[in-house]
Amino acid sequence: MVVDLKESRKKIDNIDKEIAKLFEERMKVATDVAAYKRSTGKKVFDPVREEEKIKTLRELTTDEFNKTGIEDLFRQIMSISRKYQYKVLGSETNELLPFKQVDKLDVDKDTRIVCFGEHGAYTEQAMEEVFGTDITSMNRLSFKEVLETVANGEAKYGVIPIENTSTGGINDTYDLLLDYDITIVAEHVVKVEQALLGKPGAKISDIKKVYSHPQGIMQCSKFITEQGMESESYMSTSSAAKKVAEEDDISQGAIASTRAAKLFGLDVLKESINFENSNYTRFIIVTNQKVFLSNANKISLSFEIKHQAGALYNMLSNFYYNDLNLTKIESRPIENRNWEYQFFVDIEGNLNDPGVRNALACISECAKQLTILGNVRTK
């Protein structure tokens, strides 16, 4: 039988018209459901009812292909309906936001601020660029100690690196962020120009082994290989510079800043040895209070999703349906749970935006766990 394409298309158009009409009707009923839920204090997301619905709908279809199809379709429809209900409920779904809005960060010369690394570290530079030098600063030799010092209130703010343009996300930072009750309140980007430092009078050819923070070694990996040098990770770029300065061995070099060279009396044997010319590191400023700046425009979140088909897709659809631009996504393995991941996501927006509030309300119910890491002003 020859199928009349025009005729078939007309039939499909009519069916689609019906579907569109029914969809709109269904969405209108969702408003009544939202009103009912509001008056009875019931949650928007009712997983038991949703699973029952999927089961019934599967039974209404004949073959396996259509059963999977109708399940996909209705999971989407129910998800859209849920988002619509959150929209209708609006700002009443805000109990998950214990964050207080502030106009500026509370800081004076007696405010204790802790940064990662020995004096002369890039993180110290970031701290001074944000807070100036008229502060009460503290230095700690690990990210963990910085976060501990902030979490227990010994310091009001802490600074650590989180991402580099040439080497990507700094895993050690991501892996620690959820271990402490801290909030990211600001961020700052520093152009990192790594230099090869040696003892006074040393030549490049004298250097057999270089020390640096793992970030410094990664950013200069090409140079190290080309020069046939050995490399060893050290606590920070500036600790490496200090080690070279203190030990009587001309074959040792450090990869650090020219600022660290001055501080420890080392020679700059070669400047700009990072393999990417445009080498920037993003630092975060954390505190132990739940605050955000009123002009903040980027939100950092972390969540864990269920191990099921479409879980990430559904989660991310919350941003799409609320018109939120996702600017970054990272995943990190969860400790002691092979092949399971924790997601870290940045979206554009402010915690006061209705779209953000709707998306967060929905995610907090669908995700296994949701943490709002902070809302910062980004350029």
Ligand SMILES: O=C(O)C(=O)Cc1ccccc1
């Ligand atoms: O070791 C340092 O100086 C740090 O602050 C960490 C780091 C290392 C390399 C680039 C940016 C930050």
